[in-house]
Amino acid sequence: MANRRVLVKRRKAVRNIRKITRTMQLIATARFQATFNRALATKPYSEKLGELVSDLSSAAGETQHPLMETPTADKTALVVITSNRGLCGGYNANVLRQAVQHIDSQKDAGKDVDVHMIGKKGVNYFKFLGRPITRGIRDLNDDPQFSEIEPIANELMDQFVNGEISAVHVAYMAFESTSRQSPTVLQILPLAADLGDDAAAEAGGAGTAKEYEFSPEPELLLDRLLPASVRMRLFQCFIEAIVSEHVARMVAMKAATDAANDMIKSLTRQYNRARQTHITMELLDIIGGVNALEG
Amino acid sequence: MTGRETFHVSVVTPEQAVLETDAVFASFPAHDGEYGVMQGRAPLLCQLGIGVLRVDDGEKQNYLFIDQGFAQMVDNKLTILTEQARKPSEIERAEVEEALRHAQEEPLQGAEHMWADERLVKIRRAKIQLKVTEMDID
Incomplete structure (x- = not known):
């Protein structure tokens, strides 16, 4: 019966898909572990940087730095971090929705937005919407190196200090825990003026103002330290985004595998029912035939 | 360890902690010349230049190429923060x-x-x- 053959075929197709999604789930899990460890490895640097900034700004007193002031330019920059590959559920859609909202709200405030789009998915989406992109980066691989992010940060800082843009935001998927990631728009420039105070409060209000020997002067050191912390913040956004991407893919592929399992179960049930119906019909035919002969 | 007094040295980059060890002596390239550090040095915060970090852990010397950054010596701990630290073999x-x-x-x-x-x-x-x-x- 044609119906049965169709069912068998469909079940086979679903089984093949399940094989793929399960493999992708396993790969995403392994990748997630690796990137998560990388994310952890960036912690010591950023913590130390925060500590130095707070120590220095308390030593330098009232701090004024070009990176902390807001230029009056009518343009801002937005870095959007999306993935190069799909099959990761709502990951890209969520980030892009945030990005579009941000761009629109900036426009309402009378500011143009330079969009620096990272990832093929985002580039294609903006092309589809017909929204302009200042720069699209599609060739950033799965484990971005600091040396790849550094030039992006430096360029943005240059534009900011030259007064071409008045703010820099990053739209990315912030990683809070394995079960929680949230699309976020983070402001990285201008630097919050209370940067030092915040970090100082965090570093334990023990108030142990260390009597440092500075070389060169604290102001000059801070001059170097602040750009380093901006670079680090942007780098961390990238790392977090990658971790979130792998989590999203893991979850999406797990859901797909589960759905395939359910589908196989229901197809098997339908197939068995069709088979039984067929046998019963044949039996009825035979019995009918025998009865006719005897009659 | 040779029983000499030691201090802790850690070298961290944005990507990872490159080196964590106890040392009897370390020298690093500061912005204005080479600094040498031994146990008990007064707190120091200084900007780094380009050069070679040498860490003597009492048994052997560790060398690292350092490309700018910051050094902090406090509570007998020397922390080198740099955006690039490479081992000679790398x-x-x-x-x-x-x-x-x-x-x-x-x-x-x-x-x-x-x-x-x-x-x-x-x-x-x-x-x-x-x-x-x-x-x-x-």
Whole structure:
């Protein structure tokens, strides 16, 4: 019966898909572990940087730095971090929705937005919407190196200090825990003026103002330290985004595998029912035939 | 350990902690020359230049190429924060030689201060890396 053959075929197709999604789930899990460890490895640097900034700004007193002031330019920059590959559920859609909202709200405030789009998915989406992109980066691989992010940060800082843009935001998927990631728009420039105070409060209000020997002067050191912390913040956004991407893919592929399992179960049930119906019909035919002969 | 008094040295980059060890002596390239540090040094916060970090842990010497950053010595702990720290074995000679050649071909920018001239910095960076790979390290 044609119906049965169709069912068998469909079940086979679903089984093949399940094989793929399960493999992708396993790969995403392994990748997630690796990137998560990388994310952890960036912690010591950023913590130390925060500590130095707070120590220095308390030593330098009232701090004024070009990176902390807001230029009056009518343009801002937005870095959007999306993935190069799909099959990761709502990951890209969520980030892009945030990005579009941000761009629109900036426009309402009378500011143009330079969009620096990272990832093929985002580039294609903006092309589809017909929204302009200042720069699209599609060739950033799965484990971005600091040396790849550094030039992006430096360029943005240059534009900011030259007064071409008045703010820099990053739209990315912030990683809070394995079960929680949230699309976020983070402001990285201008630097919050209370940067030092915040970090100082965090570093334990023990108030142990260390009597440092500075070389060169604290102001000059801070001059170097602040750009380093901006670079680090942007780098961390990238790392977090990658971790979130792998989590999203893991979850999406797990859901797909589960759905395939359910589908196989229901197809098997339908197939068995069709088979039984067929046998019963044949039996009825035979019995009918025998009865006719005897009659 | 030889029983001499030690302090802790850690070298961290944005990507990872490169080195965590106890040491009896360390010298690092500061912005204005070489600094040497031993146990009990007074708190110090200083800017780094390009050069070689040497850490003597009492048994052997560890060398690392450092490309700017910051050094902090506090409570008997020396922390080197740098955006690039490479072990001599990680440096690709061919790559560095290529970078050196490139830099030498660039036109002079005529800045008064050495650190302000990007080209000279590049040349210096390459030359020091080449020197590190030539060091006799057991």
